[in-house]
Amino acid sequence: MTGPSNQAIKRMISLHGWSGTLVSIFLYAVVFTGTVSVLQDEINRWSDPRRDIVHPFENPIEDTYQQLAAQVPGAFRGQVLIESAGDGSLRMFFYEKRKLKGQGTVDYGRDYLLDPETHRLLAARQGVSPHRRVEAPYHDLAHFIVDLHARLLIPGRAGLYATGLLGIVLLVAAITGILIHRHILRDLFVTERLGGRVVSLRDRHGLASVWGLPFAILVAFTGTFLSFAVSLGLPVVAISAFGGDTERAFAAVTAPAKIENATPAELANLDHIVAQAYLIAGTHPQFLRVEDAGRRDARVLTVHRNGGNGAVGPHTLEFNGVTGDFLRDRPLVGHSPSLGASTVAVMSPLHIGDFAGLASRAVWVALGAVLSMSIVSGMQLWLKRRGADPVWQACRKILAVVVWGLPVMLVGAGWGFFAAVIGGDTHSGTVAGFLVAGFVVMCLSLVSYSAQALSAHLRRILAWGLVGLPVLRLQTGGVSWGEASWNNVWQVMLIDLLCLTVAMVFLLRERAEKRSAAMALDVGE
Amino acid sequence: MLVTWPKTKKAMVALTVRKDDKPSGRFGRGLIERWNNRPLRTRWIASGPVAFVMAILSMASLPHGLPAGAGGVDHLVMPVIVFPLIWAVLIVLPLLPDRPGRLLGLYISIILAELALIVAGFLA
Numbered sequence: 001m002t003g004p005s006n007q008a009i010k011r012m013i014s015l016h017g018w019s020g021t022l023v024s025i026f027l028y029a030v031v032f033t034g035t036v037s038v039l040q041d042e043i044n045r046w047s048d049p050r051r052d053i054v055h056p057f058e059n060p061i062e063d064t065y066q067q068l069a070a071q072v073p074g075a076f077r078g079q080v081l082i083e084s085a086g087d088g089s090l091r092m093f094f095y096e097k098r099k100l101k102g103q104g105t106v107d108y109g110r111d112y113l114l115d116p117e118t119h120r121l122l123a124a125r126q127g128v129s130p131h132r133r134v135e136a137p138y139h140d141l142a143h144f145i146v147d148l149h150a151r152l153l154i155p156g157r158a159g160l161y162a163t164g165l166l167g168i169v170l171l172v173a174a175i176t177g178i179l180i181h182r183h184i185l186r187d188l189f190v191t192e193r194l195g196g197r198v199v200s201l202r203d204r205h206g207l208a209s210v211w212g213l214p215f216a217i218l219v220a221f222t223g224t225f226l227s228f229a230v231s232l233g234l235p236v237v238a239i240s241a242f243g244g245d246t247e248r249a250f251a252a253v254t255a256p257a258k259i260e261n262a263t264p265a266e267l268a269n270l271d272h273i274v275a276q277a278y279l280i281a282g283t284h285p286q287f288l289r290v291e292d293a294g295r296r297d298a299r300v301l302t303v304h305r306n307g308g309n310g311a312v313g314p315h316t317l318e319f320n321g322v323t324g325d326f327l328r329d330r331p332l333v334g335h336s337p338s339l340g341a342s343t344v345a346v347m348s349p350l351h352i353g354d355f356a357g358l359a360s361r362a363v364w365v366a367l368g369a370v371l372s373m374s375i376v377s378g379m380q381l382w383l384k385r386r387g388a389d390p391v392w393q394a395c396r397k398i399l400a401v402v403v404w405g406l407p408v409m410l411v412g413a414g415w416g417f418f419a420a421v422i423g424g425d426t427h428s429g430t431v432a433g434f435l436v437a438g439f440v441v442m443c444l445s446l447v448s449y450s451a452q453a454l455s456a457h458l459r460r461i462l463a464w465g466l467v468g469l470p471v472l473r474l475q476t477g478g479v480s481w482g483e484a485s486w487n488n489v490w491q492v493m494l495i496d497l498l499c500l501t502v503a504m505v506f507l508l509r510e511r512a513e514k515r516s517a518a519m520a521l522d523v524g525e
Numbered sequence: 526m527l528v529t530w531p532k533t534k535k536a537m538v539a540l541t542v543r544k545d546d547k548p549s550g551r552f553g554r555g556l557i558e559r560w561n562n563r564p565l566r567t568r569w570i571a572s573g574p575v576a577f578v579m580a581i582l583s584m585a586s587l588p589h590g591l592p593a594g595a596g597g598v599d600h601l602v603m604p605v606i607v608f609p610l611i612w613a614v615l616i617v618l619p620l621l622p623d624r625p626g627r628l629l630g631l632y633i634s635i636i637l638a639e640l641a642l643i644v645a646g647f648l649a
Contacts, residue, residue, distance in 0.1 A: 004621055011568075011620040164609075171613040179617075224609035233584060233605030240585035240643055241601065253598050334596025340603050341596045347606075 009180050016176040019169050020378050025402045026152065028375045030166050032406055033149035034219070035368030038353050038361050040142045045491035047414075048138040049421060049477045052487050056083075056090035056116040057284040062271045064119045068092055068112055069293075076109040077294060081129075082270075083287035086136025089122055090114040093130065103128070105247060140426040141417040144434070145410065150227070160231040167224030174216045177209055184210055201381040208374035215367040216374070222351035253333045261296040268300065268324030276326055277302040281315040290321065298322055301330065305354070314345065376403050396451040404458035405441035411465035412437020418472045437465075459506050466503035470496040560626030568619045571629045576615035579636050584608045586639040589646030 004012070020027070036043075061082060069077055076094040085091040095109025107129040113122040136143070151159025181187055187210045192203040209216075238249035267290065277285055285302035292298045298321025305314055316330040331341035349355040353364025379399050386392035416433015420426045441458065448454035473496075474480060484492040560567040587604035594600070615632070619625045 005623065007623055008621050012617070015572075015617070015620060168609060168613055168616075171609060172616050175613055175617050176620075221609055225606060228608060229605055233608060236581060236584050237588055237601050237605060240646065241588040249601070253601055331596055333602055334594075334598035336596045338594040338596030338599050340594060340599040340601075340606070343606055344602055 004179055012176040012180050016173055016180060017378075017382055019176075020173050020375070021382055023166060023169050024375055024379050025398070026162070027166050027170060028372060028379075028402060029152065029406055030149055030163055030223075031170075031219075031368060031375060032372045033145055033410070034223070035365055035372060036410065037142075037146045037149045038364045038368060039495070040146055040352075042358075042361075042491040042495055043142040043145070044139045045489060046495035047141045047417060047421075047473070047478075049479060050088065050138070051479055051483050051489075053088050054116045055284050056088075056114075057274055057278075057288075059117060059119075060271045061090070061092075061119075061274070062269050064090075064114065065092060065270055069094065072110045078292055079107070079109070080290040080293060081107075081287060082290075084116070085113055085130075086139060087113075088116060090116045090119065091130070095129065100128070137426045138421075140430050141414060144413055144417075144427075144430045157231045160227045164224050164227030164232070167220045167227060170216060170220035171224065174213060174220060177213065181206070181210065184213075198381065198384050201377060201384050205374060205377040205381050208370050208377055212367060212370040212374050216371055219351060219368075219371070222347050225347050226351060258297060258299070263296040264294060265296045265298065265322045267293045267298060267321055268319070270300070272324050273300050273319050274302065276319070276324075277304070277317050280317055280326065280329075293321065296322060299327075300324075314349075397445060397448070397454060400451040400455045400458070401441060401445045404455055404462060405438070405445075408441055408458055408462050408465060409434050409437040411462060411469065412440075414469050415465065415472060418469070418476045418478075421476045421478075456510065460510065463503040463506035463510075466499040466506075469499050557626035557630055560629050561624045564623070564625055567625045567629050571619035571625060571632055572616045575629065575632050575636070576612060576619075579615055579632055579639070580608060580612035582636055582639040582643070583611050586642040586646070589642050589649075 065080070065082070069080075072094040075096050079095050079097070081091070081093040081095070083091050083093075090113070092112045092114065093107075093109060094112075095107045097105055098108035099105050100108070108127065110124065110126050111130050112124050114120065115122060147153060150163060152162050153159070154162055178184065187206045190203055190207055192207065193200050234249060234253075235246055238244055238246040242249040242252070270288070270290075274285065274288065277288075281302070281304040283304050286305050287303050289301045289303070290298065291301065300319040300321050302317045302319070303314065304317070314332070316332065318327045318330040319325065320327055331337050332345045334341045346355075353360045376399075383392050383396050383399065413430045413434040416429040416431070416436070417426055419433070420429025440461075444457055444461075445454055448457060479487075479489055479492045481493055481496075484490070584604045588600045591600040591603060619628055622628055
């Protein structure tokens with residue numbers, strides 16, 4: 001069997017380079033923020049100043065459910081959503097499906113927020129399904145980073161299309177990368193030739209890319225699916241197979257058919273169901289949904305996140321709403337387990353590495369860093385080969401702005417978030433911190449005389465910014481290490497140590513570089 | 526063997542166009558020759574808009590051709606899952622042959638077949 005011809009390889013190298021070059025800045029932004037987003041849960045807990053957070057499903061909910069169900073209008077009693085709200089309180093949302101002008105079919109009903117421990121009423125309102133993001137001020141930092149990763153901060157579907165396209169570019173770069181590397185196994189063990197020459201950069205890019213290749217294909221594929229599935233895939237399938245009715249298409253995929261039985265019947269005890277669900281899935285439910293309460297065909301669903309009891313995908317446990325018996329682990333899509341349902345279920349866990357707890361996420365962070373390095377080294381190689389061209393020379397500075405400026409801006413977002421934690425609007429604070437840091441980066445890029453000098457400045461700012469984050473967190477009422485140890489909030493220590501370690505690596509590296517430069521000067525003299 | 530420079534246009538075409546590249550139809554042969562004469566433009570068209578349209582139409586037509594599976598949703602879900610892979614492969618494929626005209630012809634034929642499948646699905 002012969003491989004592609006030399007001419008074909010030249011064409012693929014051209015596509016590999018140009019496709020990466022044209023969007024490398026955005027690709028780097030998406031991959032780098034994605035790497036940070038893998039630790040979303042840890043960042044959420046780290047940035048949350050509350051010492052002891054009680055999970056709403058740790059306490060019995062049946063009595064409170066019965067009391068509130070008796071208060072709401074009959075039309076809202078059929079469907080109920082019980083979950084941990086963004087601010088940690090217990091939500092009970094009693095609703096019905098209602099068609100509203102300009103909004104289509106929405107969940108409309110009464111929403112109660114309760115203290116997770118005492119079930120004291122905190123807030124109540126009537127309207128469409130609640131906006132969870134608004135209620136979680138302490139999670140704004142992680143939300144911001146995830147938004148930057150998933151949509152590049154572009155609102156609506158346009159953001160999903162943009163990141164989906166970047167996923168396709170990454171996938172094309174990976175496929176062409178496989179085809180143009182004729183000695184892919186040998187490249188796994190190549191050592192970088194020193195000297196900062198073209199071959200050195202080629203070795204570096206080849207090494208990072210070959211080791212990160214399976215991961216690049218995996219995250220590009222799953223990420224493109226997650227971007228396009230609802231924004232493009234569902235509408236196309238709806239037009240093709242359901243005459244353009246997106247709601248019917250969504251219901252056909254996600255809501256399995258059941259035998260209707262409207263005979264009145266009491267709902268089973270929810271506490272018994274939650275206890276059974278905990279035994280089966282090994283975790284408390286993310287949320288609990290009651291379907292058709294008060295009827296013989298009532299169902300109760302408990303949805304658990306990925307990784308419970310060794311499962312890669314999430315659990316959706318289905319219980320008989322009258323007897324409380326466990327019926328089955330309902331697939332994410334369709335009415336029975338199938339190839340499509342299994343594949344959809346593992347897409348998100350595989351994309352964010354959320355299937356074996358912190359261990360899998362740590363591996364994903366490391367592989368994400370390798371992929372970021374592969375994109376940067378590819379750009380460095382591209383620019384090195386065009387070193388004589390003044391236009392490409394100017395691009396070296398832009399590359400430095402993006403590669404080091406983006407982490408500085410993320411740290412700036414963290415500073416803005418913590419500055420706004422005490423009484424301020426954390427969302428605005430996070431965005432303001434990000435933009436102010438961006439402004440500083442731009443000013444520095446204008447006054448720096450070379451890309452190397454700019455990179456060195458930005459690395460220094462990044463290092464001291466990272467050192468300042470744990471200090472600022474503590475000064476704004478964050479959880480101390482003592483309190484974290486007492487309450488088993490290990491995430492606080494993990495992210496603090498991560499910030500300090502990365503900062504120390506940069507500062508030590510800078511010191512070593514200065515020392516070697518001074519020694520070289522001495523030898524020269 | 527001594528190779529002499531062709532003196533007529535017919536001899537030049539005979540030398541440059543491989544016999545196995547010639548399709549049987551007169552119209553198709555002329556079109557593919559024209560595409561082959563401008564390989565760069567043909568590759569841009571095939572890897573760009575044609576690959577995109579073909580990937581979208583694959584996603585739209587496969588629900589009418591794939592089996593529903595045990596869960597009754599495989600024909601709806603699998604096209605959406607494989608869409609990124611189909612699109613990426615369709616972008617890369619036109620780079621492989623030195624004469625991409627036939628591949629573009631194949632792309633267009635598949636697009637027509639997919640459109641036929643969608644229309645048949647609507648009528649059914």
